[in-house]
Amino acid sequence: MIGWGDVYKVVEAMLPLYTALALGFASVRWWRMFTPEQSDAINKFVSCFAIPIFNLEFTLHIDPFAMNYRFIAADVVAKAATVLVLVAWAACGGAKQDLSWPVTSFSLSALNNLLVVGVPLVRAMYGPPGQDLVVQSFVMQALVWLPLLLFALEYRKAVANYTAASGDESGAVCIELPGEKAADGGGDGRAAEAGRVHLRRRPSSWAPMTVVLLKLSRNPNTYGSVLGMTWAAVANRWHLKLPAIVEGSVLIMSRAGAGMAMFSMGLFMANQEKLIACGPGLTAYAVVLRFVAGPMAMAIGSIPVGLRGAVLRIAILQAALPQAITSFVFAKEYGLHANVLSTAVIFGTLASLPLLIAYYAILELRH
Incomplete structure (x- = not known):
């Protein structure tokens, strides 16, 4: 059972994020230290360097042979079902032939903050086994779902540019x-x-796809996690150890990941007229997708693979974790609903602790 000491540990992990957010906000709104162009450059650094190396650092130390493959399968089924629903929405004209809202909806419903909030919270609730599953979920997110999001963002941008050029x-x-x-x-x-x-x-219909593949091949986010997982498999198979000089080089950059992402979000907020830039309607939409649709999809995805017991409860709970900071960074980089994603991260993280404790209590009572 989670106690007050465990709650404090979660708050202890969350508050430094808001320190970075506040510093970013103050540096623009009150101190006038950064121009909008400089803010974009900082976000570019986070997107191209801090995030891929942050993901690389965690995938380097995973043991691929000790992963819970049934849990991974449930995660794949849940998010694949979400993708199919959103693709059907776009194909049927629900998005007016534009991929903007399907892509944003995928970010809101499928990508969550697994390390900063998820690890201390789930460890307090379910111990080391829960923590291991959350880390495995993060690895899958970095390895599969973030590159898929990047593909969708690049494809949307390429199609828009291609249409404008026609x-x-x-x-x-x-x-x-x-x-x-x-x-x-x-x-x-x-x-x-x-x-x-x-x-x-x-013009050829393959022209946008060619542009997308070329850009993804140059994006460090595409292969950072793949390199990490490849090394993890080799190291665990033949009991190798990462050289200290390599690990130190990775760590010095990866430690900037979450903090710089929140700092960039503070810069973005300071350049907006309102604190809640997207309005109450879109805020409610983001909250429903993150805290209702995400766990529901995970519960449905767990049925065909036969998840039971504590693993099922952990799977549902980790799907209700707050919005991934990375999703805002990419939204800002590609100019797609960054106001919605920033609101989802900031206020979703604040509201997540009581919501997750309520989820935990309900799941334990049903058990």
Whole structure:
């Protein structure tokens, strides 16, 4: 049973996040230390360096051969079902042929703060076995679901850019040419104007995908966790130890992950007119997806794989953990509903402790 000492440990893990948030907010709102461009650069650093190395550091030390594969299967089923529902929503026109809200809804319902909040809380409730499952869930999130989110964000951006570059409904593509003006193309189906040529042809549907794959191949988030898991498998198979110089190099960057992400969020908040930038309606939407839809999907995903007992309760509880800080960083980087994700992280984390204790009590009573 969780006691007041355990609650204090969770609060002790959460409050430093808000210290970084407050410093970021104050540095812009009151001290005027950073411009919006500098704030974007800080978020870029977090997205491209701090987060992938943070994920790498934790995956390096996992034991892939000791993971609970039934628990992992339930997590995959739950999140795959969520993806299918959101894809169907987008395909049926519920998102008006735009991927913006399906992508944001996936972030809200599937990505949670497993390490900072999840580890101390679940360890207090279920001991070391609960902590191990939360860490395994984090590894899957870093290995599978964050790259999937990046793919969706890049694809949405590529499609938007590709659509904007299309000249008309016939599929003409506008291409910028160097120089002052382009020569007239005559009667060969090309219309020339100042510095542009419009090619009258239907562009390939694979063009956005090519751009997406190229960008993902250059993104450290794509392969950071893969490298970590590869080393973890090799090290545990042949009992190898990571060289101290390598581990120190990884640690010095990974320790900046959560703190710099919250600092970046504080910078973002300070540049907004309102503290709750997205309004009460979207805040409620985010809360329902995070604390209701996420646990429900996990409960449903646990049925076909046959999760029972404490593992089932831990699976449902960890699915109700507050919003992942990483989801805000990526939303800010790609310009997609960062106001919604920042509100979900800040106020969801504050509200999560009583909600999770209530979940714990209900699950134990049903047990």
